[in-house]
């Protein structure tokens with residue numbers, strides 16, 4: 001072919017570049033605001049925390065936040081560069097050509113090899129930043145408990161689990177794309193829903209134990225308090241477990257896993273060692289609130305609706321050569337379409353982030369209100385202050401940065417609501 005009917009770059013190229021530029025510029029601007037705001041408030045603890053949080057802890061939180069945000073800025077720049085190299089830079093095309101020497105272009109084997117090699121290259125590029133996050137920043141602020149050996153062991157385990165769980169899904173998706181005609185995207189959606197449901201069921205019993213040890217908590221004040229709380233809230237669970245989170249980090253947490261009557265409550269050992277039993281009870285009441293108010297079910301329904309819409313859009317794009325050419329790919333295969341779409345889509349959805357964050361903050365207030373009516377608001381408040389201090393979470397975030405990204409309301413606002421009648 002001497003002449004191509006369509007020129008590269010096309011309109012999609014410019015649209016993509018505009019979206020990528022707008023996203024990166026907004027992220028960097030918000031990060032700069034956050035660093036400025038936190039640093040400006042570094043030298044005085046906000047009045048409502050003046051007698052619960054010492055100045056030194058407040059300053060540590062400011063420095064920790066600034067360090068993490070700075071790393072985030074590097075992440076934005078690296079991410080944008082990597083995305084450009086993969087797409088317009090021709091790396092996806094190059095990998096596709098390279099695999100064409102081994103497998104028939106467009107076959108399931110070719111597609112699987114292409115997608116796995118893309119994931120591998122991305123993981124490799126992300127590794128230095130992940131290592132710096134753990135052994136640089138987390139270690140500098142005294143949070144890291146991870147040895148290099150554990151870091152590498154985790155990496156290998158994650159890769160194996162990812163391959164075992166991911167490759168069958170990939171094969172199923174590529175097969176459906178090749179065989180199901182125009183409505184392939186609908187079949188892929190069905191498979192995706194079934195797959196994520198199955199994953200949620202096997203996760204607590206099969207995946208989590210690969211990374212942590214779980215010990216049942218059966219007696220003592222904590223177990224008795226939790227049992228009474230569950231009864232008050234009409235909640236059935238298959239047990240309360242202590243997780244050895246301290247082998248990786250000193251950050252504390254609590255969560256629920258599993259479905260129906262197989263739900264387990266998991267407390268990090270780091271949380272239990274820092275909080276008094278009534279405080280743990282209040283934190284759990286908040287988590288129970290998320291369940292009782294159907295936040296989990298709503299989030300799952302939302303994600304099912306979003307994946308339906310997203311797959312439909314890909315279904316419309318996949319047959320057009322401008323979609324591939326505009327993003328730097330000449331060989332139009334199903335796998336290339338998947339890769340391009342999944343990489344480029346986040347740029348176009350970035351400005352939905354504030355809406356999602358706002359939705360999530362609303363849910364947090366609701367869970368706090370639930371905790372207030374089923375446990376003690378004063379204990380939850382004490383627990384939150386300890387957690388903010390222990391995690392060096394800033395009490396003075398930039399309001400715009402917080403509105404854009406934060407899934408949880410700022411500390412002062414949460415506590416004001418807990419104290420309100």
Ligand SMILES: [Zn+2]
Pocket residue numbers: 286287290364367
């Ligand atoms: Zn919550």
